[in-house]
Amino acid sequence: MNRKILFSLLGLVLLIASACNTSRSLTDGISFKKGDTYTFKQESNTKSMVSVMGQDVENNQKQVYVYENKVENVLPNGDVEMTSTIKGIEYEMESMGTKMSYSSMDESKNENADQLKGIYSAMIGRQFKMVLDSKGQLKGFSGADAMIEDMTTKMKEEGISTDALEMMKNQFNDKEMQQTFGANMSSLLPTTPVKVGDSWNKTTKMKMLGLKFDTKYTLDKVQDGKAYLSIASTGTPIPDAEPMKMMGMEMKYNLTGTQTGNAVVDLKTGFPINSNLNQDFDGTMTMSGGMLPGEMDADMSVKGTVKFVQQ
Secondary structure, three states, X not given: OHHHHHHHHHHHOOOOOOXXXXXXXXXXXXXXXXXXXXXXXXXXXXXXXXXXXXXEEXXXXXXXXXXXXXXXXXXXXXXXXXXXXXXXXXXXXXXXXXXEEEEOOOHHHXXXXXXXXXXXXXXXXXXXXXXXXXXXXXXXXXXXXXXXXXXXXXXXHOOOOOHHHHHHHHHOOHHHHHHHHHHHHHHOOOOOOEOOOOEEEEEEEEHHHOEXXXXXXXXXXXXXXXXEEXXXXXXXXXXXXXXXXXXXXXXXXXXXXXXXXXXXXXXXXXXXXXXXXXEEEEEEEEEEEOOOOOOEEEEEXXXXXXXXXXX
């Protein structure tokens, strides 16, 4: 769930600034006006396969988030204060013959949705506060801590297990999210002006999956006030990554793979119009704790797509 929020906010901050034609270099920076509002939709589809003790378990998930982003203020030093509000959520999961689905936008899509509603309904209307500097780097982030606390309270009131939220408290609090998003934001920007055909390389980390990404960005073309980028990324394990904790168990991933795709950026604002990523990872997952007598390794593969569209 939160990994997708993490990928949704990553799409929000794909910030590369303006150029007038293909003969001019891109320059770093963002350009917003107070009161500007942007709405975008993030959709992810993921298929994961885990093989343990001779049994294959397939899990298919679809998640949709609709965000409204409003520029609250542009300070004299160029900092941009922005509020991002979750306006809608859809979730579908199918595994081992069981299907669950929830939609805040269309109740007819709800199926076995009682627990999902307890989790996701508390997220509708939640706001994240962000401060970006003039280069698009994240200087401040808040809202995650409060959201998790409200979700915990609501789930307890409805008698729903809050085990899954323990992971969120440890890995998706305000401090961790600011560090993660800050690295991702700066990594997407070239450190020097670029022209069509130029590429730049950056390294980022995704703590939740224990992955380090070495990414190559290429400016393919500039046309009609838009920059067209291609993205190619290789993911490798972080040796000292903290395991994911949930329901008394620890899960440590050892995955490698690729993310490839493209993005279109509005050169006037530095704001993404759309982006597409294809993900392909495989490796192992080590589980321990809970009712397990010791460590247990499972083969794992993850394939998926992440699409972002400004509406």
